[in-house]
Amino acid sequence: MSSGSQYLTGDPSAIAEFIEKFDTFLFDCDGVLWSGSQSFEGTAETLEMLRNKGKRLVFVSNNSTKSREEYKKKFDSMNINCNVEEIFGSSYSAAIYISRKLRLSPPKNKVYVLGVAGIETELDSESIPHVGGTDESLRREMTGDDYEKIASGEMLDPDVGIVLTGLDFHVNYLKISLGMAYLRRGAMFLATNIDTTLPSNKTLFPGAGATSAPLIAASGKEPLALGKPSQAMMDAIEGKFKLDRKRTCMVGDRLNTDIQFGIEGGLGGTLLVLTGVSTKEDFLGGGKEVVPMAYVDKLADLASK
Amino acid sequence: MSSGSQYLTGDPSAIAEFIEKFDTFLFDCDGVLWSGSQSFEGTAETLEMLRNKGKRLVFVSNNSTKSREEYKKKFDSMNINCNVEEIFGSSYSAAIYISRKLRLSPPKNKVYVLGVAGIETELDSESIPHVGGTDESLRREMTGDDYEKIASGEMLDPDVGIVLTGLDFHVNYLKISLGMAYLRRGAMFLATNIDTTLPSNKTLFPGAGATSAPLIAASGKEPLALGKPSQAMMDAIEGKFKLDRKRTCMVGDRLNTDIQFGIEGGLGGTLLVLTGVSTKEDFLGGGKEVVPMAYVDKLADLASK
Numbered sequence: 262m263s264s265g266s267q268y269l270t271g272d273p274s275a276i277a278e279f280i281e282k283f284d285t286f287l288f289d290c291d292g293v294l295w296s297g298s299q300s301f302e303g304t305a306e307t308l309e310m311l312r313n314k315g316k317r318l319v320f321v322s323n324n325s326t327k328s329r330e331e332y333k334k335k336f337d338s339m340n341i342n343c344n345v346e347e348i349f350g351s352s353y354s355a356a357i358y359i360s361r362k363l364r365l366s367p368p369k370n371k372v373y374v375l376g377v378a379g380i381e382t383e384l385d386s387e388s389i390p391h392v393g394g395t396d397e398s399l400r401r402e403m404t405g406d407d408y409e410k411i412a413s414g415e416m417l418d419p420d421v422g423i424v425l426t427g428l429d430f431h432v433n434y435l436k437i438s439l440g441m442a443y444l445r446r447g448a449m450f451l452a453t454n455i456d457t458t459l460p461s462n463k464t465l466f467p468g469a470g471a472t473s474a475p476l477i478a479a480s481g482k483e484p485l486a487l488g489k490p491s492q493a494m495m496d497a498i499e500g501k502f503k504l505d506r507k508r509t510c511m512v513g514d515r516l517n518t519d520i521q522f523g524i525e526g527g528l529g530g531t532l533l534v535l536t537g538v539s540t541k542e543d544f545l546g547g548g549k550e551v552v553p554m555a556y557v558d559k560l561a562d563l564a565s566k
Numbered sequence: 567m568s569s570g571s572q573y574l575t576g577d578p579s580a581i582a583e584f585i586e587k588f589d590t591f592l593f594d595c596d597g598v599l600w601s602g603s604q605s606f607e608g609t610a611e612t613l614e615m616l617r618n619k620g621k622r623l624v625f626v627s628n629n630s631t632k633s634r635e636e637y638k639k640k641f642d643s644m645n646i647n648c649n650v651e652e653i654f655g656s657s658y659s660a661a662i663y664i665s666r667k668l669r670l671s672p673p674k675n676k677v678y679v680l681g682v683a684g685i686e687t688e689l690d691s692e693s694i695p696h697v698g699g700t701d702e703s704l705r706r707e708m709t710g711d712d713y714e715k716i717a718s719g720e721m722l723d724p725d726v727g728i729v730l731t732g733l734d735f736h737v738n739y740l741k742i743s744l745g746m747a748y749l750r751r752g753a754m755f756l757a758t759n760i761d762t763t764l765p766s767n768k769t770l771f772p773g774a775g776a777t778s779a780p781l782i783a784a785s786g787k788e789p790l791a792l793g794k795p796s797q798a799m800m801d802a803i804e805g806k807f808k809l810d811r812k813r814t815c816m817v818g819d820r821l822n823t824d825i826q827f828g829i830e831g832g833l834g835g836t837l838l839v840l841t842g843v844s845t846k847e848d849f850l851g852g853g854k855e856v857v858p859m860a861y862v863d864k865l866a867d868l869a870s871k
Contacts, residue, residue: 297713403735408602412767430708432780434735437772445770457783462717465750467742467784474779475737478762479772 266533266544267555270562279555280563283530284508285317287498287523289489290332291324292514292537293560297461300339301536303561309342310564318347319502321511323488323518325352325427325453325469328382349498351453351488352376352383355425357497358451358487360387363423371420373443375436375476376427376469380453384425391425392418393436403435411442426476426484427453428469437475444480454488456518460537489513490522512560515539516551530554571838571849572860575867584860585868588835589813590622592803592828594794595637596629597819597842598865602766605644606841608866613646615869623652624807626816628793628823630657630732630758630774633687654803656758656793657681657688660730662802663756663792665692668728676725678748680741680781681732681774685758689730696730697723698741708740716747731781731789732758733774742780749785759793761823765842794818795827817865820844821856835859 269276288294294304308318320332320343327335329348336343359365359372367390374380374394381394393399410416416439424443429436444450455470469488477483487493499506510530513519514537523531533539533553544552557563574581593599599609613623625637625648632640634653641648664670664677672695679685679699686699698704715721721744729748734741749755760775774793782788792798804811815835818824819842828836838844838858849857862868 298710405603408767408771411771412769430739433738434772434777437776441770441772441776457786462713464717465746465784466713466716467739467746467780471742471746471780471784472739474783475772475776478779479770479776481762 266552268557269555270558271565273565276563279530279532280311280314280316282508283316283510285319285502285504285510286311287319287321287509287511287528289513289515289519290320290322292460293512293534294341295339296463296536300341301559301561303559303564305339305341307561307564312342317502317504319498320348321489321494321498322349323351323454323456323469325350325355325380325488326377326430327352327379328386329353330382331379349501350379350383351494352380352427353386354494354497355380355451355453355487356383356387356389358493359384359389359423359425362493363449365422368420369422371418372423372425373418373421373440373448374425375432375440375473376425376429376453377431380425380427390420392421393439399436399439400431400433401435403438407435407438411438414446417442417446422448423451424448424476425451425453426469426473428459429472432472432475437479440476441479444476444482450480450482450484452484452486452488455484455486456488456515458538460514465538489518490525492525495522495526516543516553520553521551524551532556534558534560536560570857573862574860575863576870578870581868584835584837585616585619585621587813588621588815590624590807590809590815591616592624592626592814592816592833594818594820594824595625595627597765598817598839599646600644601768601841605646606864606866608864608869610644610646612866612869617647622807624803625653626794626799626803627654628656628759628761628774630655630660630685630793631682631735632684633691634658635687636684654806655684655688656799657685657732658691659799659802660685660756660758660792661688661692661694663798664689664694664728664730667798668754670727673725674727676723677728677730678723678726678745678753679730680737680745680778681730681734681758682736685730685732695725697726698744704741704744705736705738706740708743712740712743716743719751722747722751727753728756729753729781730756730758731774731778733764734777737777737780742784745781746784749781749787755785755787755789757789757791757793760789760791761793761820763843765819770843794823795830797830800827800831821848821858825858826856829856837861839863839865841865
């Protein structure tokens with residue numbers, strides 16, 4: 262075990278001993294429970310096994326495209342048992358941060374959203390006003406008139422004090438230009454998360470860190486990210502679930518978000534699954550920055566007899 | 567002159583002496599001759615004054631959206647005298663680089679373009695095959711079918727060996743996903759230019775470096791840029807115009823592209839105009855990395871009596 266990471270697959274006694282150490286398991290979703298719309302075999306059974314052992318499960322996702330309610334539907338569609346209150350997404354994390362930490366005085370707390378409906382739903386849940394986002398009137402080409410009205414400020418909402426970016430499947434030049442103008446005017450820059458890739462269909466597609474990249478480049482500013490591995494998200498999770506960090510294990514597929522998130526948060530354990538982004542080569546062999554406490558080929562290996 | 571940069575505005579004898587040093591003037595366009603679609607006052611007259619003194623003019627632009635022919639029309643619309651052969655854009659520079667330096671064997675020299683018509687026209691002028699770009703069938707939302715066909719490779723052109731990005735006013739998630747897939751498959755990554763901002767309507771909008779940023783973030787790769795300050799562009803200009811670098815002056819509005827381009831290229835002089843991106847504070851006061859030989863408030867100051 263020169264790598265410092267324990268390989269659990271196919272070792273039932275090591276698995277039992279590992280599970281015994283924790284009361285709470287925090288799960289990343291994409292790349293761990295499923296890839297895109299395809300559930301991994303044995304996901305539901307493995308989670309059920311953990312519930313039967315009295316473990317508390319929390320689903321921590323950097324995916325900003327879905328609200329908690331929408332996320333619940335995704336679990337339902339794959340017949341994976343889950344409660345809305347067990348879900349903690351980066352859009353919810355951002356909404357909590359804006360409403361409870363920033364506390365900007367209305368109406369100057371309005372948010373310009375570069376992202377999809379999941380962000381808007383969570384902002385609504387915290388009664389935070391917003392523009393942009395899914396606004397259909399912005400899904401079009403930029404016109405000469407737009408250049409003028411953005412330059413003059415006529416097209417900008419005077420109350421916007423925050424620009425919040427997440428994964429935007431409908432990113433376009435007009436929406437980037439508006440976000441850039443708000444940032445140049447002094448708006449605070451937040452991101453639900455900055456994962457550059459999105460695992461889907463057994464490969465990778467552009468993530469929130471990619472669709473937000475034009476704004477970062479054009480403004481020369483870096484957003485404060487509210488998703489993993491930001492400890493602002495860990496603090497919010499701890500506040501909501503009152504967990505004992507030493508008896509908590511983070512399970513994920515990415516070293517630089519999930520595993521780092523668990524290590525920096527001082528959790529008792531971290532478990533990497535090899536069904537997503539990171540590979541064994543990324544952490545085995547010594548000299549690597551982020552090493553999980555243990556790893557398995559796939560989540561279902563935890564339930565194998 | 568503690569800054570090392572000579573201020574020429576309002577000093578006719580210094581101006582005359584400066585102009586006398588050079589046979590050729592390389593001009594950046596956006597932010598120097600005009601901003602967006604508005605010509606600066608006195609641009610045409612100043613260029614005419616230089617022509618009357620026997621100077622050769624070359625218009626060197628990182629703007630990748632226009633071919634040389636289209637660029638000529640922009641000059642015409644503003645009544646600025648100019649010849650197509652005097653124009654050297656970053657799309658032309660990229661096409662030259664691909665056809666004359668890379669020399670990939672057909673059909674594997676096909677280019678996936680993330681950009682607009684100017685790039686395609688210049689690739690055509692060098693007989694380089696291309697896909698993407700202005701293809702109307704890609705100006706739409708991404709579908710579930712697209713995810714599958716990109717993941718399986720079915721939607722990818724087997725001959726694409728190069729991804730070339732420029733300023734794309736029609737950037738979208740589908741086009742980014744395709745570019746990312748080609749890069750993951752091993753395509754070479756080129757950019758016409760990586761300016762993060764585009765001066766227009768007296769303010770700044772997202773530039774090529776912004777609309778290319780999603781691909782850079784998602785792929786984790788940096789493109790080779792063929793626009794200023796890349797010396798690949800200077801070499802191409804020198805090859806075409808047979809200029810004497812010591813008798814050549816670069817005129818521009820950006821320190822980190824135009825002025826750096828001239829300094830790294832060993833030109834006899836560099837002249838900054840303050841009608842674009844860079845400000846006096848960016849180079850005055852000592853300790854600054856890139857300092858122009860001289861500067862004027864605006865180009866027309868060269869022609870003032």
